[in-house]
Amino acid sequence: MLLEIDNLVKVYRRGVRANDGISLGVEAGEVLGLLGHNGAGKTTLLNQVVGLARPTSGRIRIDGTDPVTDPASARRLCSLQPQAHAPLNGVTPRQAIEIMARIRGASRKRARQRADELLTALDLSAWANTVGERLSGGVRRLTAFCMAAAEPGRVVMFDEPTNDVDPVRRRLLWQQVTALAEQGCAVVLVTHNVVEAERAVQRLVVLDRGRVVAQGTPAQLRGDRAARFRLEVLAVDDQAAGALAAEYVGAAPAVVSGRRVVTPIRADDAAGALAWAQQQQAVGRVDEFSVSPVSLEDIYISLVGAEGGAEEERDRAELAA
Ligand SMILES: Nc1ncnc2c1ncn2[C@@H]1O[C@H](COP(=O)(O)OP(=O)(O)OP(=O)(O)O)[C@@H](O)[C@H]1O
Numbered sequence: 285m286l287l288e289i290d291n292l293v294k295v296y297r298r299g300v301r302a303n304d305g306i307s308l309g310v311e312a313g314e315v316l317g318l319l320g321h322n323g324a325g326k327t328t329l330l331n332q333v334v335g336l337a338r339p340t341s342g343r344i345r346i347d348g349t350d351p352v353t354d355p356a357s358a359r360r361l362c363s364l365q366p367q368a369h370a371p372l373n374g375v376t377p378r379q380a381i382e383i384m385a386r387i388r389g390a391s392r393k394r395a396r397q398r399a400d401e402l403l404t405a406l407d408l409s410a411w412a413n414t415v416g417e418r419l420s421g422g423v424r425r426l427t428a429f430c431m432a433a434a435e436p437g438r439v440v441m442f443d444e445p446t447n448d449v450d451p452v453r454r455r456l457l458w459q460q461v462t463a464l465a466e467q468g469c470a471v472v473l474v475t476h477n478v479v480e481a482e483r484a485v486q487r488l489v490v491l492d493r494g495r496v497v498a499q500g501t502p503a504q505l506r507g508d509r510a511a512r513f514r515l516e517v518l519a520v521d522d523q524a525a526g527a528l529a530a531e532y533v534g535a536a537p538a539v540v541s542g543r544r545v546v547t548p549i550r551a552d553d554a555a556g557a558l559a560w561a562q563q564q565q566a567v568g569r570v571d572e573f574s575v576s577p578v579s580l581e582d583i584y585i586s587l588v589g590a591e592g593g594a595e596e597e598r599d600r601a602e603l604a605a
Pocket residue numbers: 296297300301302320321322323324325326327328329367600
């Protein structure tokens with residue numbers, strides 16, 4: 285493994301346990317997606333890998349190097365796009381990308397070439413020479429991505445790189461993420477976007493309150509679930525929705541939201557569920573219905589809960605007050 289994390293614990297002052305025994309590994313050529321609710325501990329994890337925060341206990345190795353005892357090597361071996369906006373005041377995207385590539389050891393020629401390549405690949409050429417103050421949030425974010433990708437370390441980590449990025453450029457960005465892995469980098473992609481995670485990564489780690497609650501390929505995460513399908517029904521009104529949720533018993537409890545009822549079902553029950561929904565439509569209780577495979581988002585919500593750690597966040601806010 286190029287990046288190895290073993291039983292990592294980070295407790296901040298005031299006792300916030302942001303990482304609570306995290307173990308994971310990323311191989312050269314692999315894109316690992318790190319998913320988790322707000323405050324799950326994703327940024328804390330990345331900061332420890334690049335030596336910006338010190339682990340309370342546990343072990344990190346980047347190509348055999350320990351960022352605690354050798355932070356200079358860790359920074360050389362790792363590139364990070366931080367979650368916060370890059371300070372681009374007074375510089376253009378082209379300049380910022382070239383400067384970062386030069387800092388990381390690229391020749392002047394290579395820095396210029398990489399800036400050109402990335403600005404073209406992400407369709408940013410129109411803003412290449414616009415000073416930072418006049419750039420939109422999305423273009424700033426993409427520039428920060430290019431800064432991390434221009435002269436990458438062996439491990440490249442992106443902390444929510446597609447926030448405020450339009451859907452077309454988001455795909456262009458995923459292509460560059462894949463290209464980095466193909467060049468042999470170990471890539472960590474932090475995201476809240478489950479669709480993105482599914483499309484752009486080979487393996488996923490789901491964090492909940494500082495712990496790993498699931499890991500595997502998107503297909504493995506789906507395969508672990510007995511209920512692989514979902515019956516979704518749009519009832520004629522809220523009252524009918526409540527009654528329908530109680531009447532049709534699936535593989536797990538139904539979730540009712542207004543007129544919408546979503547019931548997890550087993551693959552074997554799909555035909556029966558469709559027949560039942562059709563019948564309910566015929567008697568005027570249901571407007572629309574569908575049976576589809578569960579999405580990764582359904583699985584993510586079932587793992588971390590619909591609250592997504594909100595309760596924990598409230599506890600922590602109270603503790604901090
Ligand atoms: N410097 C700090 N001092 C004290 N507590 C901190 C510090 N940084 C983060 N925390 C707390 O640690 C927990 C994990 O935060 P972290 O930023 O790692 O989460 P995250 O998963 O990256 O969240 P988000 O998705 O919102 O960016 C949170 O409860 C946060 O409030």
